[in-house]
Every structure is written in structure tokens, then in C-alpha cells.
Amino acid sequence: MTTIQIREVVERLVAASQRKPGAPEIPVVLDAGYDTPHIAHLRDNLPVEILGRLRSAxxxxxxxxxxxxxxxxxxxxxxxxxxxxxxxxxxxxxxxxxxxxxxxxxxxxxxxxxxxxxxxxxxxxxxxxxxxxxxxxxxxxxxxxxxxxx
Structure with a gap:
């Protein structure tokens, strides 16, 4: 679900000409409640950089x-x-x-x-x-x- 939301936001940014080809990756910041490694794995070539707080475990x-x-x-x-x-x-x-x-x-x-x-x-x-x-x-x-x- 989170990866779908991230994809939709990136698509809206591109459609609104807010992100041009070759621009730096978009930082996506996640709290410890999200599975940061799993979301990073599922990003499917999206131009995003996943930043997340990992659980202590x-x-x-x-x-x-x-x-x-x-x-x-x-x-x-x-x-x-x-x-x-x-x-x-x-x-x-x-x-x-x-x-x-x-x-x-x-x-x-x-x-x-x-x-x-x-x-x-x-x-x-x-x-x-x-x-x-x-x-x-x-x-x-x-x-x-x-x-x-x-």
C-alpha cells in the first residue's frame, strides 16, 4: 500500500512538471513503523531514495x-x-x-x-x-x- 502511494505521488509530480528527467532522486522519509527495507525493495525503479528509521530489533x-x-x-x-x-x-x-x-x-x-x-x-x-x-x-x-x- 505504501509503495502504491509513493508511486502515485511521483506520478503526480511528473505530471505537474515538478520533477524533470535527470533530477535528483526524491527523498521519502519513513518512521520506524514502516518496513523500510521492504519498501526500498519494492520501489521498482522509481526515482526515490528511501530514508527510514529502523526498529531497534x-x-x-x-x-x-x-x-x-x-x-x-x-x-x-x-x-x-x-x-x-x-x-x-x-x-x-x-x-x-x-x-x-x-x-x-x-x-x-x-x-x-x-x-x-x-x-x-x-x-x-x-x-x-x-x-x-x-x-x-x-x-x-x-x-x-x-x-x-x-
Whole structure:
């Protein structure tokens, strides 16, 4: 259903001449309630870039090594990204409300998919859907609540 809505919006943008051929991809931002990897898989050559907040239960893996370097794929959750190795980008800034905020990014990670929910009726092997994972950690929350990484 969500992919149908995304397709309809893109078609309306094209019909209204709001998106020209060769223009950058349209960012589509999804909250954790959506299955971001599944929607990215179903985008069917739409000129969109899917950006979504993953549920904390998502297990992310590094790219599989070549056959010559066979080793188990490293996987981690957002609360312990150590198995992903060194991040490809990191930045930190002091903020008024959160004190120190740190963002880290890993490229070419993919979620470990299982034949449940959206993938239950998928024919053939489950796809590898690579993307960039950005992890944000703040030193404190203004409310004093638990500052889990996003």
C-alpha cells in the first residue's frame, strides 16, 4: 500500500512538471513503523531514495566477503555497532539541549531478512538490500529520559 502511494505521488509530480528527467532522486522519509527495507525493495525503479528509521530489533550486517576471504558475516544491533567495524564517517557537536551529539555512518550494510511479515510470500532467496546506516547518540535528553541511540 505504501509503495502504491509513493508511486502515485511521483506520478503526480511528473505530471505537474515538478520533477524533470535527470533530477535528483526524491527523498521519502519513513518512521520506524514502516518496513523500510521492504519498501526500498519494492520501489521498482522509481526515482526515490528511501530514508527510514529502523526498529531497534533490526540486525544489520556488513557486506558478505568474497569466497576467497570466507568468514561469517558480522552483524550488530544499533546499541552495539562494534561488529560493523570502523564507521566511514563520524561527526560530533556540542548542543544546548543534548550536550554532545555524535553521528556515525556505515555504508553498504544490509538488514538480516527473515521469512516473516512482509517477506512471508517472497519467492526465491531473500534479497540483500544495502544502504547506509546513520547512528545518532546524544549525551543527555532534556527530559532526563533514557538516551538510547537512534
Amino acid at each position: 533490526h540486525v544489520m550486517r556488513r557486506p558478505a566477503p568474497s569466497h576467497e576471504e570466507f568468514r561469517p558475516a558480522a552483524q550488530a544491533r544499533r546499541d552495539d555497532p562494534a561488529p560493523w567495524g570502523a564507521e566511514q564517517a563520524v561527526t560530533a557537536a556540542n548542543t544546548r539541549l543534548h550536550w554532545k551529539a555524535t553521528a556515525q555512518a556505515w555504508v553498504r550494510l544490509h538488514p538480516r531478512l527473515t521469512r516473516r511479515a512482509a517477506w512471508l510470500d517472497h519467492d526465491g532467496p531473500l534479497p540483500i538490500i544495502e544502504g547506509t546506516v546513520i547512528r545518532l547518540v546524544v549525551q543527555k535528553l532534556p527530559s532526563g529520559g533514557d538516551n538510547k541511540p537512534l
